[in-house]
Each structure stands twice: as structure tokens, then as C-alpha cells.
Amino acid sequence: MNWFSRVLPPKINKKVPEQEATESKRSVPEGLWSKCSTCQAVLYRSELEENQQVCPHCGHHHRLTARQRLHYFLDPEPRLEIGADLLPVDPLRFKDQKRYKERLQEAQQKSGEKDALVVMRGLLEGQPVVAAAFAFEFMGGSMGSVVGTRFVKAAESALVERCPLICFSASGGARMQEGLLSLLQMAKTAAVIERLGKARIPFISVLTDPTMGGVSASLATLGDILIAEPNALIGFAGPRVIEQTIREKLPEGFQRAEYLLEHGAIDQIVDRRQLRSSIARQIGILMQAEHSA
Amino acid sequence: MKLQYLDFEQPIAELEGKVEELKELNQPGIQEDIKRLENKARKELQRLYSKLTAWQTVQVARHPQRPYTLDYVHALFTDVEVLAGDRAYADDAAIVGGLARFQGQAILWIGQQKGRDTKEKIQRNFGMPRPEGYRKALRLMRLAERFRLPVLTFIDTPGAYPGIGAEERGQSEAIARNLAVMSDLAVPIISLVIGEGGSGGALAIGVGDRLLMLEYSVYSVISPEGCASILWKDAAKAAEAAETLGITARRLQSLGLVDEVIDEPLGGAHRNVQLVYENIAASLARHLQELQGMETARLLSHRYERLMHYGVVGAA
Numbered sequence: 001m002n003w004f005s006r007v008l009p010p011k012i013n014k015k016v017p018e019q020e021a022t023e024s025k026r027s028v029p030e031g032l033w034s035k036c037s038t039c040q041a042v043l044y045r046s047e048l049e050e051n052q053q054v055c056p057h058c059g060h061h062h063r064l065t066a067r068q069r070l071h072y073f074l075d076p077e078p079r080l081e082i083g084a085d086l087l088p089v090d091p092l093r094f095k096d097q098k099r100y101k102e103r104l105q106e107a108q109q110k111s112g113e114k115d116a117l118v119v120m121r122g123l124l125e126g127q128p129v130v131a132a133a134f135a136f137e138f139m140g141g142s143m144g145s146v147v148g149t150r151f152v153k154a155a156e157s158a159l160v161e162r163c164p165l166i167c168f169s170a171s172g173g174a175r176m177q178e179g180l181l182s183l184l185q186m187a188k189t190a191a192v193i194e195r196l197g198k199a200r201i202p203f204i205s206v207l208t209d210p211t212m213g214g215v216s217a218s219l220a221t222l223g224d225i226l227i228a229e230p231n232a233l234i235g236f237a238g239p240r241v242i243e244q245t246i247r248e249k250l251p252e253g254f255q256r257a258e259y260l261l262e263h264g265a266i267d268q269i270v271d272r273r274q275l276r277s278s279i280a281r282q283i284g285i286l287m288q289a290e291h292s293a
Numbered sequence: 294m295k296l297q298y299l300d301f302e303q304p305i306a307e308l309e310g311k312v313e314e315l316k317e318l319n320q321p322g323i324q325e326d327i328k329r330l331e332n333k334a335r336k337e338l339q340r341l342y343s344k345l346t347a348w349q350t351v352q353v354a355r356h357p358q359r360p361y362t363l364d365y366v367h368a369l370f371t372d373v374e375v376l377a378g379d380r381a382y383a384d385d386a387a388i389v390g391g392l393a394r395f396q397g398q399a400i401l402w403i404g405q406q407k408g409r410d411t412k413e414k415i416q417r418n419f420g421m422p423r424p425e426g427y428r429k430a431l432r433l434m435r436l437a438e439r440f441r442l443p444v445l446t447f448i449d450t451p452g453a454y455p456g457i458g459a460e461e462r463g464q465s466e467a468i469a470r471n472l473a474v475m476s477d478l479a480v481p482i483i484s485l486v487i488g489e490g491g492s493g494g495a496l497a498i499g500v501g502d503r504l505l506m507l508e509y510s511v512y513s514v515i516s517p518e519g520c521a522s523i524l525w526k527d528a529a530k531a532a533e534a535a536e537t538l539g540i541t542a543r544r545l546q547s548l549g550l551v552d553e554v555i556d557e558p559l560g561g562a563h564r565n566v567q568l569v570y571e572n573i574a575a576s577l578a579r580h581l582q583e584l585q586g587m588e589t590a591r592l593l594s595h596r597y598e599r600l601m602h603y604g605v606v607g608a609a
Contacts, residue, residue, distance in 0.1 A: 087607040091548065092539045096524035114609075145604030152601060174492075174514050176524065179539045180550055183492060183514040184603035187500045190469060191476035191600040198477075214514070217453075217468040217493045236464040236493070237455030241519075245455050255460060263461050 036060055052272050061229050061272055063209060065111070066118040066135035069168050073131055073276060074122035082119040082130070082157055083150035091145075092179050100177040103139065111137040115146035116171070119154040121161070125280040127287075128163040130154050134170040134208075134215070141171035143215050144178040148185030151219060155192040155203075162290065164202040164283040169220040173213020186218035193222045202286040204279055207234045207257070207266065225282055226266040227275070228257035234266075296564070299352045302341065305560075308334035335559075342559050345509075348532035350541050351517060353509040354488045358563040361420075362389060362404030362447040365487065368570045369577070370395050370402065376436075378429060382462065385426030387418045387450070388498070390433045395445070396578060401437035403430050403498050404447030407488075420489075421454035424467035427497050431471050434478055443481040443581060446498045451516065453494030468497040475500035476600060477593060481584035483577065485555075486510040486542070487562075502596050503580045504550065506542035507569070508557040513540040550603070553580075 033044050039058035048055070052072045053062040064072070070079075094100035108114060116138040121130050132154045134141040151167070158165040174182040196203050205223025207216075209232035217236050228234060235255035243250060253259045260266045270278050298306035312330045315323055345353070353359075366373055370393035377384040390403035405422060408414035437444045453464055475482060475498075482501025490499070490512030506512060515523075517535035522528040539545065542554040555572050558565035584592065 085609040087609055089605055089607040091605040092537065094537050096520075096530075096534070096537065145606045149604050149606050176515050176520050176538070178605075179514055180512055180545055181548070181604055183496055184550065184600075186469075186493060186496060187472050187476065188600045188603050190472035190500075191597055194473045194477050195597075214493055216465040217497075218472055219469070221463075221466040221469045222473055234465075235460050236453060236468070237460065242455045242457065242460070246457065248457075250457065254457070263463075265463050265466065 037062070054272050059230060059271070061209065061231065063136060063170065064133075065137050066113065066116075066133040066168075069133040069208075070118060070120050070122075070131055072272070073133075073166075073168070074120060074124060074129075075126065077123075079120050079122040082121060083117075083153040084114065086115070086146050086149050086153075088115050088144060088146045090177070091181060092177070094177040094179070103177065107139045111135060113138045115150070116141045116143070116175075117147040117150045119150050119157075121157060124166075124276060124283070127280060127283060128161060129166055129283070130158040130161070130163060131166045131168070133168040136170040136210075139175065141169075141215070142173060142175035142182070143171060143185050143189075143218075144175035144182045145185065147175075148182075148188050151185075151189045152192045155189075155196055158196065158201050158203075159199055162199075162201060164204060164287065165196060166204045166206065166279060166283075167219060167223075168206045168208055169211040169215050170208045171211060171213070171215035171220075173215055183214065186214050189219040190222060193219060197224070200290065202283050204283065206275065206279075208232050210234070212236070212238060221265075224286065225268075227268050227270050227279070228260060228266050229272055230257055230269055232257045234260055294358065297356070297358055299349070299356065301349050301352070302560075305334055305337050305341065308337060338559050346532065347511075347535035347538070347541050347544075348517065350509055351489075351511050351531075351535055353561045354511045356561055356563055357409075359488055360562050360566055360569065361409075362406045362449055362487065364566070365447055365570070365573065366393065366402055366404070368566070369574055370400070376433060379425040379432060381425070381428060383423075383425045385418075385423050385429060386416050387420050387422040387454070388426035388430055390430060392442070395581070396574070398581065399440075399442055400445055400581075401433055401442040402445045402447070403433055404487075405450035405495070405498070407449060418454055420450045421452060422450065422494060422497075423454050423456070423459045424462040424464050427453075427464075427467035427471050430498050431467075431474060434471075434474060438478050438480050441480055443483070443585065444478070444501070445577065446482065446484045446501070448484060448486040448490050448495045448499050448512075449488035450491045450494050451489055452491035453497070468493050471497040472500050476596065479589050479593065481581065481587075481592060482596075483580050483584070485573065485577070486512050490540075491516060500600070502584050502592065502599070503552045505553045505555055505576060505580070506545065506551050507555050507562060507573075508542055509561050510542055511535075511540040512542075512545060512551075513538050 036055040038060035041057040090100045116135045119132045207228040373393045375391040389406045407420035408417040483503040484499040486506040517531040518528045520534040521530035545551045562569040
């Protein structure tokens with residue numbers, strides 16, 4: 001199967017039923033068993049589930065939906081969603097080949113989310129936290145008014161409860177369909193993070209695959225601690241845009257988490273299965289003064 | 294300097310060309326003809342500019358003869374001192390900044406700078422800053438805060454530079470850091486879009502207490518060409534993208550995102566720079582006076598509220 005699927009041309013390749021069942025390599029595999037998109041190992045779904053969608057053979061981190069992310073990260077109980085009542089509108093009456101309104105409806109049906117950020121209050125190994133996760137499955141996790149406003153709600157909740165904020169980013173950047181309003185969400189989220197810092201509330205930013213553009217150039221890189229998942233693509237400009245601009249091949253591993261670590265852009269790369277314990281430890285230390293006060 | 298015309302301005306180019314020819318002939322009795330033609334040219338200019346499309350506005354905002362940051366700095370300010378470098382890596386010529394006086398008042402100014410000729414364009418990287426440019430801006434803003442100088446920024450960039458080195462040195466973080474620091478910098482900040490407001494690369498010096506735009510400047514989350522190539526898979530649809538993105542000064546003002554649109558002469562700032570300088574000076578003086586009358590705590594809480602109000606959402 002391994003060599004066979006690789007030598008087939010892409011079109012025929014698509015018709016192989018097992019491949020069909022795993023959908024594209026970008027989404028999390030469904031069905032009873034599936035195949036790792038990186039090492040091609042055949043895995044039971046339950047095995048993947050136990051490993052938080054990390055391939056137990058090669059360590060490839062499959063992308064998660066926002067709810068999967070929060071499900072794996074937070075203690076099972078209690079969980080309270082914040083900002084679910086905020087819904088996207090179409091202030092520009094934006095229309096390309098499709099209307100923004102239609103795109104929103106389609107994204108909502110496909111993903112089951114109302115917009116691209118899900119926020120919950122809960123516990124992490126018993127410590128109260130607010131956790132936010134980008135829904136890449138919703139219009140590429142793009143940041144418009146709702147994402148920005150939900151993020152502010154998350155931060156405000158962390159300020160009021162005096163508990164850490166953790167955000168998992170996965171986004172192509174600002175949402176074009178809301179024009180300048182989307183761009184200004186960058187300033188808005190940055191401003192509320194500045195308040196967290198002044199109030200000595202830790203903000204942990206976890207950069208997951210992919211974190212690009214306006215999200216990378218605002219909230220995602222403003223964490224007190226920056227953690228990336230292995231091999232996550234992280235950057236400002238997309239690799240294709242850079243290639244077209246400079247007309248050169250990009251270096252091996254460019255904009256990957258390991259490359260960023262080497263260039264001093266992030267604090268750590270942490271395996272998804274260790275994220276809970278690692279972040280719990282770090283916020284415990286950062287909140288020490290708060291708790292002994 | 295010979296006036297350059299944009300494609301959509303060709304009817305004016307012809308009329309004004311004829312006027313020039315007649316003037317050179319310098320024959321008696323043609324004064325009437327010249328007047329008539331000049332009138333016709335002015336009417337044509339009025340006609341074109343009264344229904345300027347978003348895409349045509351982009352062309353004007355990118356006009357090669359449009360005044361750039363340093364033109365405004367030298368026209369509006371005295372005692373201009375240029376300050377360089379980020380103290381860590383390099384001096385980025387795509388962002389300029391320094392000290393000056395505006396109507397006697399000590400200020401700090403920052404802006405993106407495009408180049409006029411090929412050599413300068415390359416030196417200034419077409420006004421596309423790298424991280425060291427944003428970090429220079431940040432350093433200057435902190436200097437302004439320390440010495441209580443209001444900050445005036447001039448926005449004119451296609452965007453932050455998409456290059457290997459820029460990414461390696463943390464383009465994202467450099468932009469993000471500026472947004473955070475500007476949101477709470479304890480001096481008044483006024484930003485003026487003078488040409489192209491290109492996405493995050495523009496916003497990185499554009500967070501503050503006032504956002505002003507010149508009449509024919511644009512400000513957008515993505516370039517019309519970039520948007521078209523993503524959503525239409527065809528960069529040639531840039532005109533449609535420009536329209537729907539809502540990037541003109543007037544449109545953004547109607548959305549409540551811009552505090553004031555500063556008038557330009559018909560045909561754009563380059564046709565009468567003196568008039569533009571006067572309009573900008575009047576506007577800056579007014580806003581500066583308003584902001585300097587505010588106590589710092591009030592200034593910052595207003596700025597914060599202003600940032601928090603950005604966005605349009607519905608409720609379940």
C-alpha cells in the first residue's frame with residue numbers, strides 16, 4: 001500500500017477507498033481505522049484518539065478542530081463556554097465569486113461552529129484557566145470581528161478571575177471579507193494582552209499548524225511564553241508569497257517550529273501529549289506570587 | 294516637473310497637453326482658446342474625480358509623484374533630526390523617524406518611506422519594512438514616551454516585506470509588539486495615511502488616538518491584487534476586490550474607522566502640494582491640541598475603549 005499509493009498519479013490516488021476515508025491529510029482521519037498522512041502507518045482510530053491525534057509511529061501532529069483541542073486540553077469538568085452568543089455579520093456586504101454571507105453559512109454547516117474561535121473557562125490539572133482555540137476548520141481560522149471580540153472576552157474573563165489565559169492559534173490570518181475591521185482586530189487583541197501583562201496574568205500562546213499572517217502578527221506572538229507544536233508552520237507571509245517575491249527556493253524547514261526555535265522566535269516545542277502537564281507547571285510557577293499573596 | 298498621468302486620466306492628459314502646446318505657441322489672440330481648453334480640462338478632471346472608483350483611488354494613492362513621508366516632514370516641521378537604527382541589527386531605510394518641531398511644539402515623527410528613483414526605491418525596499426524597521430519605530434516611540442513627545446506617524450507602505458530574512462528575524466513579533474506597546478504608550482499618537490495603508494505592515498505604526506486619511510489614500514487588510522488572487526484566483530480582478538474590500542477614506546469614515554478625511558486638490562496631492570500641506574497642518578494642529586489637553590490616564594482609557602470598539606458583531 002505504502003509504495004503503491006505513492007507511485008499512483010494524484011487523480012487515481014484519490015480514488016483509492018482507504019485514502020478517501022481518511023479525507024485529506026489536513027483533516028483528522030475518521031472511520032474505524034485510518035492512515036497517517038506522513039508515515040503512512042495504518043492506525044486504529046481509538047489509538048489516534050488516545051494519542052490526541054498524534055501518530056504513535058512518526059509523531060506527526062494531525063490538525064485538531066477547536067473543540068477537540070479544548071477537549072484534550074482541559075480537565076473534563078467543569079467547562080463553561082464564553083462568547084458563543086457573538087455571531088458574525090457582513091458589515092461590508094462583501095462579495096467575491098460568492099457572498100460572504102453564503103461563505104459564513106457554509107462554514108457554519110460544515111464545521112458546526114458559528115465562527116473561528118472557541119473559548120472556555122475550565123480547569124487545567126485543577127488550576128482555573130481560560131482557554132481559547134482557533135477553529136481552522138472555519139474559514140481557515142481567519143480572524144474577523146467575532147474572533148477578535150471573543151478573544152477580548154476570554155482575556156477579560158481571565159482578568160476578572162485572575163487566572164491564566166491560554167490560546168491555541170491555527171489561522172491563515174485576518175479575514176479579508178471584513179476588510180479593515182479584521183485588520184483592526186489585531187490592534188484590539190494586542191491591547192487586551194497588554195492589559196493582561198500589566199495585571200500580571202500569564203498569557204500562554206500555543207502556536208499550532210498553521211499560524212500565519214495577521215494572527216501571527218498580533219495575539220499569537222504576544223504570549224509571555226510561546227510554545228509551538230512540532231513541525232507547525234508559523235510565519236507572517238505565506239511561503240508561496242515569499243517565493244514569488246524573492247524568486248528563490250526557500251530553505252529546508254523554513255517557517256517550521258524547529259526553524260523558529262533555532263532562530264530564537266519561540267520558547268519551546270512541546271509534544272501535544274505533554275502540553276497539559278507542561279503548561280500546568282509553567283503557569284503554576286508564574287502564578288506563584290499571586291497565590292502566596 | 295512634468296506631470297505624469299494615470300491610465301484613466303488620459304482624457305485630461307490630452308486636454309492639458311493641448312493647453313501646453315498652445316501656451317508655447319504664444320500667438321496673440323489664442324488666449325480665449327487656452328482659457329476654453331483649460332476650463333474643459335478642469336471639468337473633465339472634476340467629472341473623473343467625482344466618480345473615482347476604489348481601484349482608481351488605489352492608482353492615485355500609488356501615484357509616482359505623490360508626496361512621501363519625508364516630503365511632509367520637511368514641509369510641515371522645523372528642527373528636523375533624523376534618528377536611525379534599531380540598536381540590534383540594522384537601520385531599515387523603509388521606515389524613517391526622528392525629532393522635530395511642529396508649529397513650535399516638540400514632537401516625534403515616524404513614517405514609511407518610498408523611493409523616488411530606481412536607486413532610492415531599492416534602497417528603501419519600495420517602502421516595505423523589515424523587522425528592524427518596526428523595532429526602530431518601537432525604540433523611537435519609547436523615546437517619545439520618556440520625553441513626553443506626541444507621536445505623529447505617516448503611513449505609506451504596500452505592506453511588511455515578505456522575505457526570508459524578515460521572517461527569520463521575527464516579522465510577526467515585531468509588528469505584534471508595536472501594536473501592544475502603542476495601545477498603551479503614555480503620549481498622544483496621531484496617525485495619518487498619506488498613500489497606501491498596506492495591512493499589518495501599516496498598522497504596526499498606526500495604533501493610537503486618531504486615524505486620519507488623505508482623501509485619495511487607501512487602507513486595507515490585504516492588497517486588492519492579493520485579495521483577487523486568493524478569492525478569485527485571478528489577480529486581474531483587483532478592481533472588483535478593491536471595491537468590495539471598502540478601502541477608500543470615505544468608505545472607511547462611513548464605517549466609523551477614520552476620524553477625519555483630509556481634502557486633497559482635485560486630481561491628487563501631487564497637483565498642489567502646498568494646499569495639502571496646509572490642510573494637513575490645520576488638521577494635525579487641531580487634533581494635537583485636543584489630545585494634549587487630556588490627562589494621560591484619560592488619554593489611555595479613551596484609546597483603549599476606542600480599540601475595544603473596533604468590530605461589528607451580531608448577537609444570538
